[in-house]
Amino acid sequence: MGGKVTCTLGEVKQRADFIIYWGGNPAECHPRHFTKYTLMQKSKFLPKGRKDRTMVLVDIRETKSVKASDIFLQVRPGKDFELITILRALVKEQHVTDAQIAETGITREVLDDLVARMKAAKFGCMFFGMGLSMTRGKHMNSAALLTLAAEMNAFTKFVAMPMRGHGNVTGADVIMRWQTGFPFGISFNRGYPRYNPGEFSTVDVLVRGDCDAAFIIGADPGGTMPQPAIDHLKRIPTIVLDPHITHTSKLARVHITTAAQGIAAPGTAYRMDEIPMPLKPALKSPYPSDEEVVRRINEAIAKKPFWIPEGSMPQMLTEQV
Amino acid sequence: MLRITGGKVYDPANKIDGQIKDLHIDSDGRLCEPTSEGRSIDATGMIVMPGGVDVHTHVAGGAINFARAMTPEDHRRTQAFIRTKTRRSGLGGMAPTTFATGYLYAGMGWTTVNEAAVPVLSARHTHEELADIPIVDKSTLTLMANNEIMLDQMEAGEYERARDVVAWYIWAAKSYGVKAVNPGGVAAWKWGGDARQLSSPIEGYDKITPGTIVTQLARICDDLGLPHPMHLHCNDLGAPGNIKTTLDTLKHLEGSRAHIAHSQYHAYGGDGWESICSATAQLAEYFNTHPNITTDAGAVLFGDTVTITADGPWQHLLYKLTGRKWGNLDVENETGCGIVPYTYRPSNLVNAVQWACGLELLLLIQNPWQVFLSTDHPNGGCFWRYPEIIKLLMSRDFREECIKKLPSNIKNKIVLPEIDREYTLSDVATSMSAGPARALGLKQKGNLGVGCDADIVIYEQEDDPGEMFAHPRYVIKGGEVIIEDGEIREAPDGREYIARPFYDPATNDFMRPLFEDCYTMAFDNYPVEMERVHGASIHECKPGDAS
Amino acid sequence: MSATAAKTETPLQVIDNATCTFCGCVCDDIQLHHDEMRIHKAKKACVLGTAWFLNHTAEKKYPAALIDGKEATVDEAIEETARLLHEADMPLIYGMSNTTCEAQKECAAMADSLGGLLDSHTSL
Known part of the structure; x- marks a missing residue:
């Protein structure tokens, strides 16, 4: 397992005659996904638009997205990984027992039909949401689905894509990767980037009380994180940059109001398929942009002594320990 | 202001081959007439060359950044550049971070790099990454040979339209030239196919073939007066027996300039993985009789790496062959991209042939x-x-x-053991700097003549050329001493070269409806704004300027 | 310019192909009608995007900065932030969802220069 077989959204718009949404509710969470990128668009390859496409929704409950689907598979909660694994087996015509299938809450007939449709597609695309990636199995679920997509290429063209939410979280991923090699969960405490989710990821760091200051920007952990994490943010100096006074601002030592991105602050944001989009702010905010404030903080930090004493470290380690 | 005195200078562009010569650098960072001002570096006994120019590399943008995501295990073990008060930290390895990319290139005396594969849709991203690669100067090539809007014009026999479309895209991407990858094959890959026959129509089209795309695109690059000719990754990369396809492709280029990328991957005989063998002699012979074509080796070294290419179908095959991770990213209307980590092993016969082929081409093509x-x-x-x-x-x-470490049955598969040629320092200077600079049309690079950029590398003469070239004593970029005694002294921002070819102003209106049919981005937001290109240096193309 | 000085009678200005950053779709075909103080209409935006655009204004609703709950200037808050982060042994830089790439790059630079931790929403 590993890797990701994907495409930009325009490929889906132009070619995808078979679309699966897994663990997501685009009708309510990404309302224009159907109309702008996937289901409703006509193209030279799919001249009848919606009629030329089949949409399958997989979720644990009926959401508003069901109405837009041709086939709805209600998977038993926590059984996504099992269902994907069974699909991987059925695609390869491997044996799966009735008991294994029954566990997922879906019948063999439905799965056989699904597999036949997947193989008959000219271009299949699977979108997966937090209902898959944030429930039992978490990143293992995502990896299993990505593997299913990769393996489908033995039969026909197939791709998969996460339905990233939260504004520009994709941009953060992309930038951290080019600047540090890693997408999140990074420590610079040896003077160079290291990656270890679980050790350097925020909830873990806060719950263990490993950090002694926190700089929060474009997020409100004070409203969303587990209480022990919030308690630690209260204990240590916390600084918040946000267009609003947030839950976190209220427990912070410092809050700085900034202009909202794309509305009053210019710049760039990345779409879920990692395409950068320019921002065109309409309003002139009385507040500075995040970019300006963080740059000025960096300038102020640069005037203070650097934490690694000069000459105490080599310029480069040829191998990390 | 800087003077470099007493060194043995290898400056092939000016036919200087090891003569002792002083170099003088003015306050604009260019080589100048003798001056007595500024710091003086005593290079007596040392070797002085123009800074290296990499004609074909993948260092910035969606593809290499995808590769970074897929290789965290390598980041964890590889070189680590420690943060200093003024210099960012970074990691080296198979897919280095941007900052480390600049340090590593400069650290071995390379001062200009050409990022060879940029989709226009994500060109903004590429430019942002390039801005974070310090020290070296940069240029980028736009992926064109599978762009369906352009292919549709070729299919309709509208050559001028196709030319305007190409020019429009180059300027929209703020790039320097045109890259063609597996013409027609990547477009076919959008349906899971490929294009391996030069003369068969490509999937989805009735008339155009890889051969016609190659011919027309090369002519377009020449007609637009682009400083660098079409930069071609041929069809059928990596496949045993692909020498036929490669030679066939070259015949489609008669009369045009062209640069053939990584020709090692296109120089195989045999008809399967068992019988694969080197066909570099045939390919080298073609180059030796066709001075209008340049190439870069795409040499293979044994060890771990990650393969990244716009050649999506090839990467799917490599994934099936290796069973390792597979990344794929198809880009709407334009191109594809595939990523597979790979380990070249001396014990693997195919890898051993590949290793030999790269060196053979560098040695058998007589003109460096x-x-x-x-x-x-x-x-x-x-x-x-x-x-x-x-x-x-x-x-x-x-x-x-x-060669002794290779499998014994390699004997009849390669010609490397029979080659006596050894590169001279002048050959090295040509192949690493003067030649690629000229091929890129960067007149101020790879040249230590008055008025050129003072990008200079100075080596202490050592018996082991590997050691000597890995550890320059000084590296000077734009007149600034960047590396001295193995330490990075400065990490200034580099320039970015872009080309502005002419196109009919009506192309905008022509493009808009076609664009809106297949893209998902607003037409007006698509072209990269000039202010997003950091340190831009614009080459104004004149039609027919190509030479 | 203070909030009250904004002209409310002028005809609305129009921005074509504006980009909505509320969700990962990042639609860039939104037409914004605004008077510099607030956005009155966000054509083509979905219900979430419309709320996103119309709920933000250029009013000065909040103090520029707060230090320990008391109003402060941005300059003071920046100095205090730099002091607190520099003093810390293991500062954490977290979030970066609702902000621009340009700010994200500055955040990565900050964590690098402090020898701290850098993390986004993705780790949740």
């Missing part, structure tokens, strides 16, 4: 102005291993030592 040092980073090996290749080229004994 035609064949340039590259590994198609990171595909054949990481760029920071170039000194190993230089050593292999300069020392026949070292080559023999390495």
